[in-house]
Amino acid sequence: MDPDAVDIQRLLDQALATRSPDAVVGEILLPAMRSVVAAHADGEVILPHVLASAEIVQRATAYVRPSASARLGTIVVATLPGDVHHVGKALLVTILSACGYSVADLGSQAPVEEIVQAAVDLRPDAIGLSALLVSTSRQMPVCIQQLDARGVQVPVLIGGAAINRAFGRRSGVLPDGRPYEPGVFYCRDVFEGLATLDALVDPARRAAQIAKARGEAVAELGSARRSAAPGPRLTASESAPGGPRGDVTVPRPPYWGARHFVADLRDVWRDLDRNTLFRYHWGGYRAAPDQFQRLVSDVFEPQLASLCHAALVEHWLQAFVVSGYFACNADGDSLVVYADDASRSELTRLNFPRQPDGERLCLADYFRPLASGERDVVVLQAVTTGPRAGEYIDRLQRSGDYARMLYVSGLAAATAEALAEYAHNLARRDLALEAGQGLRFSWGYPACPDLEEQRKVLPLLQAEAHIGLTLSQSCNLDPEHSTAAIILHHAEAKYFAVRGAAA
Ligand code: B12
Structure with a gap:
């Protein structure tokens, strides 16, 4: 209507x-x-x-x-x-x-x-x-x-x-x-x-x-x-026997440290997850399957084309990326981060929780341990579609343009995700990884729930200076349509949950 x-x-x-x-x-x-x-x-x-x-x-x-x-x-x-x-x-x-x-x-x-x-x-x-x-x-x-x-x-x-x-x-x-x-x-x-x-x-x-x-x-x-009755105590920092292979080849990055750039939104949108955008952000999941297809062709696809055009002309979506290659080694449940593979001084230590039972996975396990004597490489990245989308959404709400507000908000969220995927793929290419090799983990998700860790990552990337990205007192990334992530190159990396990560 x-x-x-x-x-x-x-x-x-x-x-x-x-x-x-x-x-x-x-x-x-x-x-x-x-x-x-x-x-x-x-x-x-x-x-x-x-x-x-x-x-x-x-x-x-x-x-x-x-x-x-x-x-x-x-x-x-x-x-x-x-x-x-x-x-x-x-x-x-x-x-x-x-x-x-x-x-x-x-x-x-x-x-x-x-x-x-x-x-x-x-x-x-x-x-x-x-x-x-x-x-x-x-x-x-x-x-x-x-x-x-x-x-x-x-x-x-x-x-x-x-x-x-x-x-x-x-x-x-x-x-x-x-x-x-x-x-x-x-x-x-x-x-x-x-x-x-x-x-x-x-x-x-x-x-x-x-x-x-x-x-x-x-x-x-x-x-x-x-349930507060004492249960069995769990020992931290012990991995289960087995665990990820420790002998995967360490890829060689093209440079050390962080770089920032502005991507072309048209390239970024090639990674746009239309299914999530249409079904989830734009509410299509409530439609019956036969109606959904009609909705996509008659409403959502034309809406997407017109919004993307408007975003390019009116500049309310941007595509800022800062991404860096750092040398690293696992030390128990921590990842020690260095500026490059020759450096001996630690830049920071990223701490990751370990699953208390089952496979007892911890993200640090996917990197070469300190004791190996060989430096590994970790990719850290942060992306944002900039502050204007949030401001535009606010304006649309104030002017009573509610349907457009939802469309813009959904597109901004999906574009931030696509931008993260786009930057991740560039890292895969830089590191000469197989297509799809390695995984991206964002803080706040079940394998690394502690949002506070981002306070160490953003300064390493100089995210504020380069792409205007800051963390609020409650660890919200500002601008809102932004993500920060650690990328593992390990071919066995998989998503898992550390129990107790939920609210
Ligand atoms: C889309 C999305 C994003 C987008 C857009 C985020 C945004 N600002 O809009 C992007 C890709 C940018 C993103 C980034 C991040 N995300 Co995110 N994201 C989501 C996702 C999939 C949907 C959120 C959303 O926009 N929903 C649509 C809106 C309409 O929903 P809503 O705000 O929740 O409101 C609805 C209801 O909740 C309810 N409601 C809300 N408030 C109120 C109040 C009242 C009174 C009532 C009655 C109802 C009500 O009504 C609304 C619908 O009718 C959720 C998971 C999920 N399925 O919900 C994760 C989720 C919110 N994200 C999560 C995380 C971790 C992040 C990041 C921290 C990751 C990172 N480190 O980069 C960042 C943080 C971004 C930031 N600015 O700080 C976690 C948060 C968990 C946690 N630890 O806090 C979630 C829950 C995913 C998960 N399962 O773990 N995210």
Whole structure:
């Protein structure tokens, strides 16, 4: 649906001829929006089209100008300090406002004190907190504790890619073991957030909804206490017998140290993962298989072509890469990094956790040990599509261009991934590796979960000076559409999880 193609004004004038502005909103626009949300839940309408409907409803509501009293309730929303992620909260604001709520958006990286103060001042029906990473999600329980300390009786909705229901239940338990009285509600997506908020503002359902959340938090506390019983101690830094081969040929890099360059986006997009873009970022996964193919040819492919053209002409996507070859050796669970193969002074030590059981893998095992006397080589890289995509997404949200906001955000995310793959392939070529040999691991993923390690990597690459890439206090890469990674050349490298890496 193209919002511009709908003659909203004429339809609204007709409706206003027989109804009050509040009635037009309450009896026509909101039910229409709700029916689109319901159709989305049934897999009949994809997310970009829900957002296009939200655009129409917002414009129509602004035209009709209903009184504030016509809103269903109020929610304060924010992302937490150090979190530079836009799209999760942007979707929340869009869907909740289009569905009739008044949304006080405190923006990105809101200090906890500001969120608490807004709750005190505005007395909202709920607070919605969003975070992308484990590190930023840790501020959620902090915020909940401060709300409790100020005696705020407002339920808190939390959501984001790195958290889950168990995290939500744990966040609902205060340090002294009391549940947070008004309830903490983990929401898988914004639609679950909408359903939760609907229940919380409904006097007939509110008490039961809060009691359920409190009950789950208390049950979680009980199970956490039981599982805290001492278990077998695990010895770190011991690899299992076997492990990766230690005699693979060490490739020779063309130079030592970091280099930076700007890639041509058209080359980068050859590595674009269209399937992930269309299905995941643009919401095509909800369409039935036969409809999906039609959606791809009729909507997504033309949209992609037009967006790529716009990105090239308007420069809201860039392709900055900094990548370096460093000499290295494994020392237990650490990788000692040197400037080149002749250097004896350590530049840094990267620490990697070892799997506590099973194969007991650790990324350091894929490199020659110090004792071998032979230096190995490691590739470190960081890429970013630059700051403009985030700024553009913000502008699109503010101007109510919600469907485009989702398309741009998805393309920026997919381009950052493609850029990482593109740079990785250049390293494979430089090192004369087989196609597909070796793997790329980003910090925060299950084999190397510790985001703090990136504080050692970015300075080695001079990432700030060369491509403007920094780390926030919570280890978010800024600009948001960026990744940092270590590349292993070892042919046996495989993805694995170190238990306990999750939120
Ligand atoms: C796309 C993606 C990227 C993209 C884009 C990221 C971005 N800024 O948008 C790129 C490639 C750049 C990227 C980079 C990184 N990523 Co990433 N990424 C993802 C992925 C696949 C999707 C995230 C996303 O954009 N989703 C789409 C939006 C719409 O979803 P969302 O924000 O989560 O919001 C939805 C819900 O969560 C919910 N919601 C969100 N907030 C709220 C709040 C409320 C109140 C409610 C009701 C609902 C709600 O509603 C929304 C949908 O309706 C996730 C995994 C996953 N499947 O979720 C990993 C993931 C977030 N990434 C991860 C990691 C580790 C990284 C990096 C740190 C890797 C690295 N070292 O380079 C970087 C960090 C980037 C940064 N700026 O710091 C990890 C984070 C785990 C952790 N340890 O913290 C994840 C979870 C993958 C994983 N399984 O481990 N990533």
